[in-house]
Amino acid sequence: DxxxxxxxxxxxxxxxxxxxxIMKKMAKRKGRSIGTRVNKEQKQQLQKNKGQLEMEWHEKANIAVLKTEKTKQKEEGKVGVICAGTADLPIAEEAKVTAELLGCKVYNAYDVGVAGIHRILPVLKKYNEENIQVLVVAAGRDGSLPPxxxxxxxxxxxxxxxSTGYGAGGNGEAALLSMLQSCSLLTVVNIDAGxxxxxxxxxxxxx
Amino acid sequence: DxxxxxxxxxxxxxxxxxxxxIMKKMAKRKGRSIGTRVNKEQKQQLQKNKGQLEMEWHEKANIAVLKTEKTKQKEEGKVGVICAGTADLPIAEEAKVTAELLGCKVYNAYDVGVAGIHRILPVLKKYNEENIQVLVVAAGRDGSLPPxxxxxxxxxxxxxxxSTGYGAGGNGEAALLSMLQSCSLLTVVNIDAGxxxxxxxxxxxxx
Amino acid sequence: DxxxxxxxxxxxxxxxxxxxxIMKKMAKRKGRSIGTRVNKEQKQQLQKNKGQLEMEWHEKANIAVLKTEKTKQKEEGKVGVICAGTADLPIAEEAKVTAELLGCKVYNAYDVGVAGIHRILPVLKKYNEENIQVLVVAAGRDGSLPPxxxxxxxxxxxxxxxSTGYGAGGNGEAALLSMLQSCSLLTVVNIDAGxxxxxxxxxxxxx
Amino acid sequence: DxxxxxxxxxxxxxxxxxxxxIMKKMAKRKGRSIGTRVNKEQKQQLQKNKGQLEMEWHEKANIAVLKTEKTKQKEEGKVGVICAGTADLPIAEEAKVTAELLGCKVYNAYDVGVAGIHRILPVLKKYNEENIQVLVVAAGRDGSLPPxxxxxxxxxxxxxxxSTGYGAGGNGEAALLSMLQSCSLLTVVNIDAGxxxxxxxxxxxxx
Amino acid sequence: DxxxxxxxxxxxxxxxxxxxxIMKKMAKRKGRSIGTRVNKEQKQQLQKNKGQLEMEWHEKANIAVLKTEKTKQKEEGKVGVICAGTADLPIAEEAKVTAELLGCKVYNAYDVGVAGIHRILPVLKKYNEENIQVLVVAAGRDGSLPPxxxxxxxxxxxxxxxSTGYGAGGNGEAALLSMLQSCSLLTVVNIDAGxxxxxxxxxxxxx
Amino acid sequence: DxxxxxxxxxxxxxxxxxxxxIMKKMAKRKGRSIGTRVNKEQKQQLQKNKGQLEMEWHEKANIAVLKTEKTKQKEEGKVGVICAGTADLPIAEEAKVTAELLGCKVYNAYDVGVAGIHRILPVLKKYNEENIQVLVVAAGRDGSLPPxxxxxxxxxxxxxxxSTGYGAGGNGEAALLSMLQSCSLLTVVNIDAGxxxxxxxxxxxxx
Amino acid sequence: DxxxxxxxxxxxxxxxxxxxxIMKKMAKRKGRSIGTRVNKEQKQQLQKNKGQLEMEWHEKANIAVLKTEKTKQKEEGKVGVICAGTADLPIAEEAKVTAELLGCKVYNAYDVGVAGIHRILPVLKKYNEENIQVLVVAAGRDGSLPPxxxxxxxxxxxxxxxSTGYGAGGNGEAALLSMLQSCSLLTVVNIDAGxxxxxxxxxxxxx
Amino acid sequence: DxxxxxxxxxxxxxxxxxxxxIMKKMAKRKGRSIGTRVNKEQKQQLQKNKGQLEMEWHEKANIAVLKTEKTKQKEEGKVGVICAGTADLPIAEEAKVTAELLGCKVYNAYDVGVAGIHRILPVLKKYNEENIQVLVVAAGRDGSLPPxxxxxxxxxxxxxxxSTGYGAGGNGEAALLSMLQSCSLLTVVNIDAGxxxxxxxxxxxxx
Ligand SMILES: Nc1ncnc2c1ncn2[C@@H]1O[C@H](COP(=O)(O)O)[C@@H](O)[C@H]1O
Ligand SMILES: Nc1ncnc2c1ncn2[C@@H]1O[C@H](COP(=O)(O)O)[C@@H](O)[C@H]1O
Ligand SMILES: Nc1ncnc2c1ncn2[C@@H]1O[C@H](COP(=O)(O)O)[C@@H](O)[C@H]1O
Ligand SMILES: Nc1ncnc2c1ncn2[C@@H]1O[C@H](COP(=O)(O)O)[C@@H](O)[C@H]1O
Ligand SMILES: [Mg+2]
Ligand SMILES: [Mg+2]
Ligand SMILES: [Mg+2]
Ligand SMILES: [Mg+2]
Ligand SMILES: [Mg+2]
Ligand SMILES: [Mg+2]
Ligand SMILES: [Mg+2]
Ligand SMILES: [Mg+2]
Structure with missing residues (x-):
């Protein structure tokens, strides 16, 4: 469904x-609620006040999950998440954890920089063999990795x-625009919309 | 492949x-070339100078195709294309013809306005039954149809x-931004990128 | 008048x-003064230093009122205020309290999301029966509720x-532009101008 | 209704x-269709091909109307339209003719410049006496008339x-922004949205 | 000179x-130095470390002056500074104090709002009689006072x-653009450039 | 006056x-009307239809003047107009002719480029000796001449x-912004506002 | 020199x-003048009216040169110019011809697309062996080639x-911004500034 | 190499x-790592945890270097760095230290304002005699020094x-745009990209 x-x-x-x-109300009504871009204080208060609900915390992705019980979700669909380095990691993780929570098996490669183009090929070869059906590729500054x-x-x-980079085109603007202008085939989402x-x-x- | x-x-x-x-060189090398955003003069000259190649003209989409021979492509994949009305039609058609040229069966519904939300439901119901795997939804001005x-x-x-609309946010800008901000699940492409x-x-x- | x-x-x-x-000077001169976007410190100092004046505090709207005496204003005019959820609520409340202070009877519906379009119809039906004369509809991100x-x-x-939303078109920009581009009939006010x-x-x- | x-x-x-x-189809289905921002060629072709339908042409507003028959609409509601001069006139007329077509009695004053503030007062006094219920005030360049x-x-x-004015803030941008920032009470519509x-x-x- | x-x-x-x-070095070299947009800490440290120099502090304008000795400057030139209210006052004062430090007699009127247009006339009449040679008129939000x-x-x-105002055109942008588009005769300086x-x-x- | x-x-x-x-009506009412940014056709029609009025045409400035009679205006006030070269000339001329029409004696220097800084000094020296009271300095592209x-x-x-220059900051945008940011003392007018x-x-x- | x-x-x-x-005056004064972004009419009139001067026309670069005599310039310095395809060619040629006119030996590679990264390596290897000292790399749309x-x-x-590309970031804007944000080492010039x-x-x- | x-x-x-x-990992792998835009806390932790590595701290440039051992780099290449004053100094220093770390001899002149054009000539004369091969010229506000x-x-x-300057064109925007529009020969880097x-x-x- x-x-x-x-x-x-x-x-x-x-x-x-x-x-x-809201997190608690949702979890009770639907069996599970997912909180994104959760800050420290929000996380702690959720932990403290979760009552009977169970809580899952995804540190690198800043995602919290409240659940009524341990549910087993059968894995369905394969997704790959790729980014170039340290700065893009939290947003890439947000994408990864989200896809997992929606039931997919997610593969990731987080140190594939444009500089290291030779590092990308074996990753893509493997993803192809695994029949991964879609890739999320995160990039800041000039946004050159996805193309x-x-x-x-x-x-x-x-x-x-x-949203990395400073000066003109900083905060993800150059990255967004150059993905929209890409000669390779891409669809895009908004800046930081992991x-x-x-x-x-x-x-x-x-x- | x-x-x-x-x-x-x-x-x-x-x-x-x-x-x-370029169209001719490509067609000879690859068996087929696709010209997009082709204007009248370009179309006519292509027709005149196509030599042995065969030409296909998609009027509403402004797409020209040059081919070495009639090739039969087996249909594979199902795509739906939806737009609200007259102004969005050429870009919607560009998307439709492109998907067809890449071998898909394409369904389309071109008079589904937001005003006529009741018109959308039966279309989506049918698309669901047909197992359509992805939808392209085109919209200008406030871009409200895709969400x-x-x-x-x-x-x-x-x-x-x-790229419809005049004044602030015109030429597709409001449409692009509101799709990027959409609360419903969307990925986007650039303005007019049919x-x-x-x-x-x-x-x-x-x- | x-x-x-x-x-x-x-x-x-x-x-x-x-x-x-200024609040005190105004209240004395005109019988009442209304402070908007009042922060905590301003509220507390107003309370402490109001002297003979009476103070009214509207928590959700961040509005403070100073008055010379309890005045009875006869209700005149009916206004409806609608928004989609938590994030828009303070600004919607600013609109509501303002209309009330100006003597109107205000109806509100604060959990009417686009997702829940079925929730809007009965609200509008009731507003129609009540002869409400004008609606304020607040929305952030893609601004799709008012249209x-x-x-x-x-x-x-x-x-x-x-002013909700992050990335391109965030802080109310997409919302403002798509309302200005709306195919439905709207007039607009500035971002956050409750x-x-x-x-x-x-x-x-x-x- | x-x-x-x-x-x-x-x-x-x-x-x-x-x-x-489209104009003809609409007129037949609804009894009347209104064409706005109609250019010369469109107007002439409409005239030529209107068949049994009746046509009304509003020169200064660039609005064309197709009707099945002469209908008498009882006048209801009073609207005032004000602008400062020559450049704003076509857009002001678009607003005026639209309100008339929707059944209102429309008053207009088209030479009320900011320079001539003394000219505005008697106009507003008369509008007040006539119980006009709403004003449309058009302005280009710095948009100072509506406030x-x-x-x-x-x-x-x-x-x-x-959309008048050249240089920074030209094409109606300064006018729109300063109306959105107005200290007087205004709602606004998009640039040129008469x-x-x-x-x-x-x-x-x-x- | x-x-x-x-x-x-x-x-x-x-x-x-x-x-x-820098303030001290300048004051010693030139006999006087003027510090603008001086914050509290800067002011206090200047006071503490001014040594033999004399210091003048202009609270409302956030301007500090260091001088080698009390100098008598003969007054020359007459300037008027006008603004509408509380929010514009510090920038208007920056302009006023600067003109005074450069040897002018400065007249000011700080509560002349657009709403109170009748308040402006007697001020301008007096300025005319006093042979004031130039006016600085400060305004935020829609910038309508200078025109x-x-x-x-x-x-x-x-x-x-x-730089007042929030939302679209806020932070002085609408004010700057509408002054640049003004139909009345104006030259402008940058936002907050008192x-x-x-x-x-x-x-x-x-x- | x-x-x-x-x-x-x-x-x-x-x-x-x-x-x-409008030109004729104004000239009759006020004794003189000044038309700016007048195109060829407008100029020719004005000439043809001026009737009893006298016409003056300023070719380089695209300014037309209609007058009831030859009036002698005594010269009062001295203005200097400076620009760097060919591209800025029509706008500089618009400023010059305007100041002359308002009764000033105008000096001009039109080939003073930044490259030729040595060319500026003698011009300024002369202007100083002539007691010129104000300078208009026109510049496109990077707008570096006025500072x-x-x-x-x-x-x-x-x-x-x-409005010269192409690419980012073109059409006078860089020129306007860098004049607003100038470390030297400047007031500015809008792009092309000669x-x-x-x-x-x-x-x-x-x- | x-x-x-x-x-x-x-x-x-x-x-x-x-x-x-201007071209003739310059050529006479300096021995040579270079005209860039020369249109057809300008080129033809130059040819017709060049008098004793000699003219050189660079078709792909839209550059015209007027010279007093055939001058032999010894070649000095080596420059490489690279671009991806048809659309960037005129601007790349403008850069190439300019460098040649200033006395350099210029190498070029005009069909090196990002898609064909394998095509770049041998080019760069050769440029290295030739001791080329600087590269100009032109790119439109997403500007990904220079990085x-x-x-x-x-x-x-x-x-x-x-200045290629349509929609958001079109006309060279995405290309400029992503070059400014590049993680590889680049300096940039303005859009189309060949x-x-x-x-x-x-x-x-x-x- | x-x-x-x-x-x-x-x-x-x-x-x-x-x-x-990352700094430590890099230093170990490559013999040296360079940290830029390092804040106080980062600097202190680096100092504390550097282990066997050696650390170099460049106060004015906010650059930290970790090295495995004292390496002697022979000086090669000469670079000049120029800026106008206090505000631009940290970014100019970032450029200077970077060039030194890459093995160049760097000359600098940090108090050369546009106002003091006479101060620039002797500096440039000396740089010429020293055979400096390239200059970095930093400037905020109107960016007029590099041209x-x-x-x-x-x-x-x-x-x-x-990124200095306030109001329109502030934060380095006017400086970047006017450098891109410069009539003198320049290439540029992004705002603050020392x-x-x-x-x-x-x-x-x-x-
Ligand atoms: N209508 C279109 N919109 C976006 N990209 C296109 C379009 N038509 C062709 N392309 C792509 O643009 C590139 C061709 O650019 P060009 O070398 O200018 O023909 C190729 O990557 C095409 O796949
Ligand atoms: N929240 C608000 N948004 C917009 N305008 C407001 C708001 N609150 C007060 N005003 C108006 O702003 C003006 C007062 O500005 P000030 O002099 O800064 O208090 C008056 O015209 C008020 O009616
Ligand atoms: N408030 C101000 N706004 C604009 N420019 C100023 C201001 N205060 C000082 N200046 C000018 O800014 C320059 C000094 O900049 P700085 O070297 O950063 O102190 C000088 O040209 C001053 O005349
Ligand atoms: N101050 C700086 N400005 C621009 N790029 C830098 C700066 N410092 C380091 N880099 C580059 O930024 C990239 C490293 O980014 P990161 O992975 O976030 O450390 C490398 O390509 C560095 O060479
Ligand atoms: Mg691919
Ligand atoms: Mg869905
Ligand atoms: Mg309706
Ligand atoms: Mg009112
Ligand atoms: Mg006046
Ligand atoms: Mg001076
Ligand atoms: Mg390299
Ligand atoms: Mg030079």
């Missing part, structure tokens, strides 16, 4: 109290711009 | 002479902003 | 001391963009 | 043939920015 | 230590946009 | 017929950005 | 007559963005 | 722990915009 987004709550910009209340990857594989690529990228990848992989 | 973009030539911004030369469609189906949606949307849809449908 | 704005003071960006001084509501009713709609929306709604309802 | 926008067709950007076809008018009357004002302003004014006047 | 800017030091963005050092003033007097007006406006006014008044 | 702008008509964007009508000139003289400078610069210069020179 | 730009004239935006006059090239060689790279890139390359190669 | 950037780590935006870990310097020397100039400017200068000087 449906792979929509109803149970996800954006932590960023919400007061801790409000966030915890390069898309030019080297036939697996569909979702470009995920990350959740959207991961959820869309899961939807494609499972369709 | 590969579903890349190598054989597509952007007509827009090229001198007619150059365009015709609405994405909220009503589990088929993955590619948002295709169209070719990219259609090619990506084909790639997803065939993967 | 007049339904102007003379007695409203924007708290944001004013030093606490200055803010309190949808405007497409479902004949009550005039004022679109109120809210006060303007509420005051204008009151003016329309009372004219 | 309903005062929606269904029967209006934007001429701008449509091929003449398509425009004429000034709004500061001088209690009739609600819709600001209509016009149709939206007129239709909204009619809706407010008739509610 | 020359009325240049050599002795002015922008405090904003400089480390306190660096600021104090209005320029339309009511023959004294040349320098428009000074102030120092530039005041220094230019002094230069004009003294030429 | 007054040196306002009432009798000036912007030709750009007006239909020839409308332009000619350089302002750094070399005590005569007040009005920076006039010109009329405003000239009129303001005349006003300053005559005050 | 000096390798400045004094003798170059931008044709774009100049009236043919003016352009021809890729810079990542594969130690020869300094000047990025030259080209002349600047070529002249700077020559200067570096000859220093 | 190669003069790439592999061993440089951007401190800004990295968690201290991550930063220290002026480039107009006075034949040494190639890299323009380095600095590292890129310095590394590119070193590469050019050593090629």
């Amino acid at each position: 449906r792979i929509g987004l109803p149970e996800a709550i954006l932590g960023e910009g919400k007061k801790t109290e409000t966030f915890v209340k 390069v990857v898309a030019g080297m594989t036939d697996i569909p690529v979702i470009g995920l711009p990350v 959740f959207t990228a991961g959820a869309m990848a899961a939807k494609i992989a499972k369709t | 590969r579903i890349g973009l190598p054989e597509a030539i952007l007509g827009e911004g090229k001198k007619t002479e150059t365009f015709v030369k 609405v469609v994405a909220g009503m189906t589990d088929i993955p949606v590619i948002g295709l902003p169209v 070719f990219t949307a259609g090619a990506m849809a084909a790639k997803i449908a065939k993967t | 007049r339904i102007g704005l003379p007695e409203a003071i924007l708290g944001e960006g004013k030093k606490t001391e200055t803010f309190v001084k 949808v509501v405007a497409g479902m009713t004949d009550i005039p709609v004022i679109g109120l963009p809210v 006060f303007t929306a509420g005051a204008m709604a009151a003016k329309i309802a009372k004219t | 309903r005062i929606g926008l269904p029967e209006a067709i934007l001429g701008e950007g449509k091929k003449t043939e398509t425009f004429v076809k 000034v008018v709004a500061g001088m009357t209690d009739i609600p004002v819709i600001g209509l920015p016009v 149709f939206t302003a007129g239709a909204m004014a009619a809706k407010i006047a008739k509610t | 020359r009325i240049g800017l050599p002795e002015a030091i922008l405090g904003e963005g400089k480390k306190t230590e660096t600021f104090v050092k 209005v003033v320029a339309g009511m007097t023959d004294i040349p007006v320098i428009g000074l946009p102030v 120092f530039t406006a005041g220094a230019m006014a002094a230069k004009i008044a003294k030429t | 007054r040196i306002g702008l009432p009798e000036a008509i912007l030709g750009e964007g007006k239909k020839t017929e409308t332009f000619v009508k 350089v000139v302002a750094g070399m003289t005590d005569i007040p400078v009005i920076g006039l950005p010109v 009329f405003t610069a000239g009129a303001m210069a005349a006003k300053i020179a005559k005050t | 000096r390798i400045g730009l004094p003798e170059a004239i931008l044709g774009e935006g100049k009236k043919t007559e003016t352009f021809v006059k 890729v090239v810079a990542g594969m060689t130690d020869i300094p790279v000047i990025g030259l963005p080209v 002349f600047t890139a070529g002249a700077m390359a020559a200067k570096i190669a000859k220093t | 190669r003069i790439g950037l592999p061993e440089a780590i951007l401190g800004e935006g990295k968690k201290t722990e991550t930063f220290v870990k 002026v310097v480039a107009g006075m020397t034949d040494i190639p100039v890299i323009g380095l915009p600095v 590292f890129t400017a310095g590394a590119m200068a070193a590469k050019i000087a050593k090629t």
